[in-house]
Amino acid sequence: MTTEHARQKPAATPTDESAVLEVTGLDVHYGPRRRRRRALHDVSLSVAPGETVGIIGETGSGKSTFARTVLGLVRPSAGRIVIGGEDVGAYGTRQWRRLRRRGVVQYVFQDPLRSLDPDLTVEESLSEPLLIQGVPRQEAADRVRTFLARVQLSEDLLDRLPGELSGGQRQRVSVARALVTEPKLVILDEPVSALDSANRVQILQILKDLRAAGTALVFISHDLGSVAGVADRIAVLYQGELVEVGAARDVITDPRHVYTRLLVGSAPTLRTASADRAERDRLRALLHA
Numbered sequence: 078m079t080t081e082h083a084r085q086k087p088a089a090t091p092t093d094e095s096a097v098l099e100v101t102g103l104d105v106h107y108g109p110r111r112r113r114r115r116a117l118h119d120v121s122l123s124v125a126p127g128e129t130v131g132i133i134g135e136t137g138s139g140k141s142t143f144a145r146t147v148l149g150l151v152r153p154s155a156g157r158i159v160i161g162g163e164d165v166g167a168y169g170t171r172q173w174r175r176l177r178r179r180g181v182v183q184y185v186f187q188d189p190l191r192s193l194d195p196d197l198t199v200e201e202s203l204s205e206p207l208l209i210q211g212v213p214r215q216e217a218a219d220r221v222r223t224f225l226a227r228v229q230l231s232e233d234l235l236d237r238l239p240g241e242l243s244g245g246q247r248q249r250v251s252v253a254r255a256l257v258t259e260p261k262l263v264i265l266d267e268p269v270s271a272l273d274s275a276n277r278v279q280i281l282q283i284l285k286d287l288r289a290a291g292t293a294l295v296f297i298s299h300d301l302g303s304v305a306g307v308a309d310r311i312a313v314l315y316q317g318e319l320v321e322v323g324a325a326r327d328v329i330t331d332p333r334h335v336y337t338r339l340l341v342g343s344a345p346t347l348r349t350a351s352a353d354r355a356e357r358d359r360l361r362a363l364l365h366a
């Protein structure tokens with residue numbers, strides 16, 4: 078796979094000390110030795126404080142692997158990960174848990190039931206990370222209400238369990254929980270993919286508003302249309318490699334890599350003219366040549 082069209086070649090060494098996330102030369106493999114399969118190869122990406130970076134790619138390109146590796150749920154076979162200035166490469170399970178509990182990095186998954194404890198009410202779910210941090214009870218209760226309003230949910234829902242909420246409400250609670258500790262970095266893995274279009278639009282708007290609050294977001298999606306309006310920069314994953322990284326507008330209006338052109342051409346919701354079928358077939362043939 079050539080990366081000659083990449084706007085930004087993977088950096089050989091970390092360059093940006095102020096980055097909230099600095100990933101360099103990340104390799105991830107799955108499976109035992111003889112059936113070992115590569116899921117990510119030489120992925121380098123840095124995210125600045127307050128920046129929103131979208132990672133797009135089709136199914137199997139390695140998006141979730143990237144998210145799970147950056148959250149310490151999958152161990153890389155090579156590379157360096159620095160979060161908020163901490164080199165987390167050698168961290169064990171307990172250190173990762175502590176890092177997440179301190180609220181440095183938080184996450185939102187596609188299925189909100191994976192981010193939320195089914196036995197905790199909305200109020201308990203949102204206040205738990207604050208109480209763990211030692212925030213006094215009254216202050217935690219106030220902050221919970223502030224963040225509930227920020228994701229446009231009513232206080233009437235505070236006593237409900239996740240199973241008593243709609244899918245859209247649940248995902249908003251997950252977003253509020255990820256943000257309530259005001260982390261430096263939030264990883265969102267397909268946060269709107271399971272939602273209907275009305276809820277999708279609302280969550281995307283909430284994410285846009287959050288950019289102003291200064292939290293860095295890594296927004297992972299197979300849908301370029303969802304990422305396009307939220308991300309400052311877009312990174313394109315193809316078969317485990319980053320083939321293009323650039324300012325969102327540049328990637329959408331002037332995609333360099335054949336695969337990105339195919340993605341842009343297949344996204345009917347983008348303002349740029351989508352490619353017709355013959356053009357997409359031509360790009361696909363080029364990609365597999």
Ligand SMILES: Nc1ncnc2c1ncn2[C@@H]1O[C@H](COP(=O)(O)OP(=O)(O)OP(=O)(O)O)[C@@H](O)[C@H]1O
Nearest residue numbers: 107108116134135136137138139140141142143299
């Ligand atoms: N736990 C695992 N064990 C073995 N292989 C895995 C595992 N998780 C993912 N893979 C493989 O790694 C590759 C990347 O998968 P990953 O889930 O990261 O892709 P993705 O881009 O998130 O896809 P999707 O959009 O379908 O979720 C795929 O070939 C997948 O089959």
